[in-house]
Amino acid sequence: MGSHDTTDEAARIQAEVIRRMGPNRRLELALQMSETVRDLARARLRALHPHLAAAEIQDLLLFELYGFRRNP
Numbered sequence: 001m002g003s004h005d006t007t008d009e010a011a012r013i014q015a016e017v018i019r020r021m022g023p024n025r026r027l028e029l030a031l032q033m034s035e036t037v038r039d040l041a042r043a044r045l046r047a048l049h050p051h052l053a054a055a056e057i058q059d060l061l062l063f064e065l066y067g068f069r070r071n072p
Helices: 008-019 025-050 052-065
Strands: none
Touching: 008 025
16 A cells, blocks of 8 residues: 555555445544644644644644744
């Protein structure tokens, strides 16, 4: 399947497990993965900008992900 960190066999098994999940479980899994990615992005921003408050980190995250800036 072309991934550098997963064997073709492991990727095949993972795809089969996901196919067997119901739609609600697949949605739940996708939402969990999305939250994990946002958490990792926040951690990176905190490491790059340790002087910023949580709200400022959230603003940076919104801008990076969506090109969106909140009104001050």
